[in-house]
Structure formats: structure tokens, C-alpha cells
Amino acid sequence: MKINVERVMSDLEILNTFNTTPENGCTRFSFTIEETRAKEYIIGEMKAIGMDVWFDGVGNLHGLLKGSGENKKIVMSGSHIDTVVNGGKYDGNLGVVGALEVARTLSKNEVKRYHDYQVSIFIEEEGPHFGTNLIGSKAFCKHFSTAQSKKLKDSNGNTMYEIMKEAGYNPEDIDTISFDPSRYKAMIELHIEQGRVLDSEKKSIGIVKGIVGLKWLKVMIKGESNHAGATPMRYRLDPVVDGCKLISNIPNIVKSMDDDSIVATVGKIELFPNQTNIIPKFLEFTIDLRGINEENLLTVIDIIESQLDELKDKGFYCEIEQIAEAKAVKSDLEILDIIEDSIKSKGYSFTNLYSGANHDTSILGEYIPSAMLFVPSVNGRSHCKEEFTTKADIKVGCQVLYDTICKLIK
Numbered sequence: 458m459k460i461n462v463e464r465v466m467s468d469l470e471i472l473n474t475f476n477t478t479p480e481n482g483c484t485r486f487s488f489t490i491e492e493t494r495a496k497e498y499i500i501g502e503m504k505a506i507g508m509d510v511w512f513d514g515v516g517n518l519h520g521l522l523k524g525s526g527e528n529k530k531i532v533m534s535g536s537h538i539d540t541v542v543n544g545g546k547y548d549g550n551l552g553v554v555g556a557l558e559v560a561r562t563l564s565k566n567e568v569k570r571y572h573d574y575q576v577s578i579f580i581e582e583e584g585p586h587f588g589t590n591l592i593g594s595k596a597f598c599k600h601f602s603t604a605q606s607k608k609l610k611d612s613n614g615n616t617m618y619e620i621m622k623e624a625g626y627n628p629e630d631i632d633t634i635s636f637d638p639s640r641y642k643a644m645i646e647l648h649i650e651q652g653r654v655l656d657s658e659k660k661s662i663g664i665v666k667g668i669v670g671l672k673w674l675k676v677m678i679k680g681e682s683n684h685a686g687a688t689p690m691r692y693r694l695d696p697v698v699d700g701c702k703l704i705s706n707i708p709n710i711v712k713s714m715d716d717d718s719i720v721a722t723v724g725k726i727e728l729f730p731n732q733t734n735i736i737p738k739f740l741e742f743t744i745d746l747r748g749i750n751e752e753n754l755l756t757v758i759d760i761i762e763s764q765l766d767e768l769k770d771k772g773f774y775c776e777i778e779q780i781a782e783a784k785a786v787k788s789d790l791e792i793l794d795i796i797e798d799s800i801k802s803k804g805y806s807f808t809n810l811y812s813g814a815n816h817d818t819s820i821l822g823e824y825i826p827s828a829m830l831f832v833p834s835v836n837g838r839s840h841c842k843e844e845f846t847t848k849a850d851i852k853v854g855c856q857v858l859y860d861t862i863c864k865l866i867k
Contacts, residue, residue: 458562458566458568458859458863459562459856460558460559460562460852460855460856460859461558461561461562462848462851462852462855464558464561465554465555465558465851465852465855466848466851468502468554468557468558469546469547469550469551469554470546471498472495472498472538472546472550472553472554473546473550475491475492475494475495475498476491477489477491478542478543481543481842482540482543482544482545482841482842482844483540483543483544483545483546483842484540484541484542484543484544485538485539485540486539486540486585486586487516487539487580487581487586487592487593488516488580488586488617488620488621488623488624488626489624492538492539492580493624495538496518496538496578499518499520499538499553499557499578500518500520502557502561503520503557503560503576506522506560506561506564506565507522507564508520508521508522508560508576509521509523512626513596513597513630513634514596514627514630514631514632514633514634515580515592515593515596515597515601515626515628515630515631515634516580516593516621516624516626517577517578517579517580517593517596517597518577518578519575519576519577519578520557520560520575520576521573521574521575521576522560522563522564522570522573522574522575523570523573524570524571524572524573524574524866525569525570525571526570526571526572529571529572529573530572530573530640530641530642531572531573531574531575531640531641531642532572532573532574532575532641532642532643532645532862532865532866533574533575533576533577533641533643533644533645533821533825534552534555534556534559534574534575534576534577534644534645534646534647534858534862535552535553535556535575535576535577535578535579535646535817536549536550536551536552536553536556536578536579536582536646536647536648536816536817537549537552537553537578537579537580537581537582537583537593537817538550538553538578539580539581539582539583539585539586540583540585541583541585541840542585543841543842544583544839544840544841544842544844545838545839545840545841545842545843545844545845546844547649547834547839547844547845547846548583548648548649548651548839548840548844549582549583549648551647551648551649551832551846551851551854552646552647552648553576553578555647555851555854555855555858556576556577556647556858557576558855558859559574559576559855559858559859559862560574560576562859563859563862563863563866568863568866569867570866570867571866571867572642572865572866572867573866574862574866577597579591579593579594579597579817580592580593581593582594582816582817586611586617586620587609587610587611587617588609588610589609590815591815591817591819591820592617593817594817594820594821595820596631596634597634597636597820597821598636598820598821598823598824599634599636600820601631602631602632603618603628603629603630603631603632606618606621606628606631607628636824638824638825641824641825641826642826642865643789643792643825643826643827643828643865644818644821644822644825644826644827644828645792645796645827645828645829645830645858645861645862645865646816646817646818646827646828646829646830647829647830647832647854647855647858648812648816648829648830648831648832649831649832649833649834649839649844649846650663650810650831650832650833650834650837650839651814651834651837651839651840652813652834652837652839653834653836653837654808654810654837655808655810655831655832655833655834656833656834656835656836656837657837658808659806660806660807660808660833661805661806661807661832661833661849661850661853662800662805662806662807662830662831662832662850662853662854662857663807663808663809663810663830663831663832663833664788664793664796664797664800664807664808664809664810664828664830664831665788665810665811665812665828665829665830665831666749666787666788666793666809666810666811667718667749667785667786667787667788667811667812668785668786668811668812668814668815668816668818668819668822668829669718669720669747669748669749669785669811669812669813670747670748670749670751670754670782670783670784670785671745671746671747671781671782671783671815672746672747672754672758672779672781672782673743673744673745673746673779673780673781673782674743674744674746674758674761674777674778674779674780675741675742675743675744675777675778675780676700676703676741676742676743676744676761676765676775676776676777676778677739677740677741677775677776677777678696678699678700678703678739678740678741678765678768678773678774678775679696679738679739679773679774679775680693680694680695680696680699680736680737680738680739680740680772680773681693681694681695681736681738681772682730682735682736682737682738683735683736684734684735684736685733685734685735685736686734688736693736694771694772694773695736695737696737696738696739696740696773697728697737697740699768699771699773700740700742700768701740703761703764703765703768704723704726704742706764707721707723707744707761708721710757710760710761711757714748714753714756714757716748716749716750716753718747718748718749718750718811718813719746719747719748719750719753719754719757720746720747720748720813721744721745721746721747721757722744722745723742723743723744723745724743724745725742725743726740726741726742727740727741727742728740728741729741743780744761746758747813748785749785749787749811750785751785758777761777762777765777783815783819784823786818786819786822786823786827787822788822788827788828788829789826789827789828791826792826792827792828792861792865793828795861795864795865796828796830796857796861798864799857799860799861799864800857802860803853803856803857803860805853805857810831812829812831816829830854830857830858830861831854832846832850832851832853832854833846833847833850834846835847
């Protein structure tokens with residue numbers, strides 16, 4: 458049985474109308490009128506095919522097609538509909554309408570289901586409203602509380618707790634969310650790649666082997682501040698000169714690991730006193746380090762620390778601090794085999810890759826057997842109005858999602 462790609466494309470266009478910046482990409486935050494209207498549309502589509510529909514305590518929207526099995530579990534699919542400011546219309550939204558299209562196709566063709574099929578739309582995956590991402594999936598898995606909602610604030614100083622109440626939700630219900638991982642058989646999330654691998658390699662779909670772990674590091678190298686003109690080069694203890702050598706060597710350290718999943722980015726650099734005619738006193742920079750293998754990430758950090766020790770021997774004072782962390786999540790091998798069989802049966806071109814970005818599945822995958830499917834992002838563009846995925850690739854992604862779920866719900 459085939460999914461209806463025209464219906465999927467229509468869904469995407471309709472969701473894009475619920476948008477505060479229609480002339481400049483898509484902007485839709487959780488607990489806004491735009492999100493409410495988008496959810497109302499999805500609810501209408503769910504109810505039209507007989508799904509049971511409900512909101513959980515944090516505002517995640519769920520729809521369920523019931524199975525007939527005596528010992529049935531739940532097969533889940535979905536994503537998010539919140540966006541970054543001036544984002545695109547495919548990020549998250551495709552996973553939602555793709556999961557919805559699977560439900561419509563199952564219902565229309567009266568496919569026999571042993572297990573339940575659940576479509577879930579998680580709030581605040583992107584996190585622009587309150588500066589924290591993945592709130593919906595965290596709350597779903599009991600990793601976010603009512604108390605935390607009172608601490609998070611938007612750009613105007615209003616708490617998430619207050620905004621939820623204004624939007625018609627009861628934030629006290631966050632703590633009442635019930636989550637039993639044993640009830641779930643699988644979670645499959647369809648998503649745009651948000652990178653250029655699939656587009657560059659001309660592949661129609663990607664099988665996501667896992668979502669990489671993340672470590673954010675802050676490094677400080679302290680030297681000796683002095684007059685830029687009166688201090689000869691041989692008498693300087695300049696943290697910029699030696700610090701930049703370390704920064705420029707980080708790509709070489711990563712490449713030496715022989716692990717294609719590892720990436721490292723120095724995204725922020727600060728100098729003090731940051732004046733034209735003063736040798737800086739200290740250099741501070743961040744490292745965004747990601748990879749699927751925890752041991753390899755720790756090895757990279759060990760090498761960086763050893764190079765900082767060499768700077769200490771030259772008279773510098775050095776510190777390195779981990780300021781954030783997210784665990785890597787590997788996809789379920791049995792689900793990956795089902796996905797690959799589904800792809801090969803249709804003759805689609807594919808490759809295996811890791812996700813370098815976090816998704817709701819990175820939270821759910823800690824508790825539920827999970828996997829993701831990627832479809833190409835043209836020119837690797839995402840989180841911008843230029844974000845685009847072709848209709849042909851969307852059709853492939855939704856069809857593979859459908860075929861995989863059909864096998865899982867039997």
C-alpha cells in the first residue's frame with residue numbers, strides 16, 4: 458500500500474500558514490495561538506480517522522489507533538511542530554505529518570494491527586521560547602517537572618508556568634504524567650537531515666545509526682598582560698599565540714581518532730582585556746564536541762588536557778571545564794534491520810549515518826527501542842527559510858516509515 462504524498466505536501470503547506478513570519482520563513486513557538494491552530498488542524502485529521510486524541514500534562518498532543526492484540530504494546534512515531542525564529546517548514550513538521558499519513562493509510566486500508574499505533578507531537582523541541590530544548594520529550598519521560606516550568610522564562614520575563622496557564626493548560630499536570638517504558642514496542646522518527654550528506658551523495662534516504670553524544674567544554678589560558686609596544690617578543694607570555702595553536706590543532710586531534718562520528722567546533726572566543734595595544738591576559742574559548750563513542754570523546758579531551766599541561770610547563774595557567782553534556786543514543790538494531798529491509802524492497806538509494814543534532818528520539822531512545830529516518834536537506838540548509846526537501850524524497854521517507862511501522866504493529 459502506498460502513502461499519499463499529495464496529502465503530505467498539503468499538510469506541510471497548511472501547517473506553514475500558522476506562522477508569525479510568513480514573509481520570512483516559519484516562526485511558531487509552543488503555547489502560542491499559531492501552535493494552537495496548528496494542533497487544532499492535526500486534531501481534526503486524527504479524529505477524522507477515528508483516533509483517540511488527548512493532551513498530556515505538558516501539552517504534548519497524542520493520537521492513537523488501537524490494535525487488537527491481547528498483549529499489545531505501542532508503536533510510536535512523531536516529532537515536533539515548534540520552530541526556531543525564521544526557520545523552515547520541514548524541520549519537525551515532516552515527522553509529524555509523515556506519522557499522521559501512516560495513520561491515515563493504515564485506517565483507510567483497514568490494515569490489521571496487533572499493536573497500537575500512536576502519533577505524538579512534542580512541545581518545545583527547538584527551545585526558542587524558553588531557552589531550553591526537548592522539554593516535551595523530557596516531560597514525557599519524567600525528566601521535567603512543574604517546578605522547572607516555574608524557573609524557565611521567555612524573553613519578556615514570563616515563566617513557562619504562567620504562559621501554559623494563559624494558553625489553557627494546567628502546568629501542575631506536568632508532574633502527573635505517567636510513563637511506563639514497558640508499554641512501548643518502538644519509536645520511529647522521520648526527520649530532515651539538516652546536513653548535506655544525503656544531498657551530496659545523492660541518496661534518497663538515510664538510516665540513522667544513532668544520535669551522537671555532546672560535551673561542551675570551556676577552556677581558559679592565562680598568560681601575562683603587558684604593553685604591546687614596549688614588550689619584546691622574547692619576553693612575552695601571550696595566551697593568544699599558544700592558545701590559537703591549540704585551537705588549530707583540535708581538528709587534527711579529532712581526525713586522529715579514526716571515528717567519523719566525532720566533530721569538534723570552537724564557536725566562542727573571548728579575550729581580556731581585548732584591547733588593540735595590550736597583550737591579552739587570558740584567552741577563553743568553548744569547544745562543542747560530539748560523537749557516538751563516549752570513550753573516544755574522553756580520549757579527545759585527554760589529548761587536549763595534555764596539550765594544556767604543556768602550556769603550563771611554559772608558564773601559563775590553564776583550566777578546562779565541562780559545562781554541558783548529553784548522552785549518545787544508539788538506534789535499536791532490530792528496528793534498523795526492519796528499516797533496511799523496507800528500503801531494499803523498494804530499491805531506494807540509502808546510506809547509514811549518525812545524527813549530529815539532538816531530537817526528541819534522543820530522549821525517548823534512552824527508554825524505548827528507537828530509530829530515525831533522514832531525508833535529504835537540499836544544500837544541507839536548515840533552520841532558515843531556504844530549508845527544502847524535494848517532494849520525491851518526502852514520498853520515499855513517508856513510504857519507508859509506513860512500511861516499517863506496518864511490520865512493527867503486526
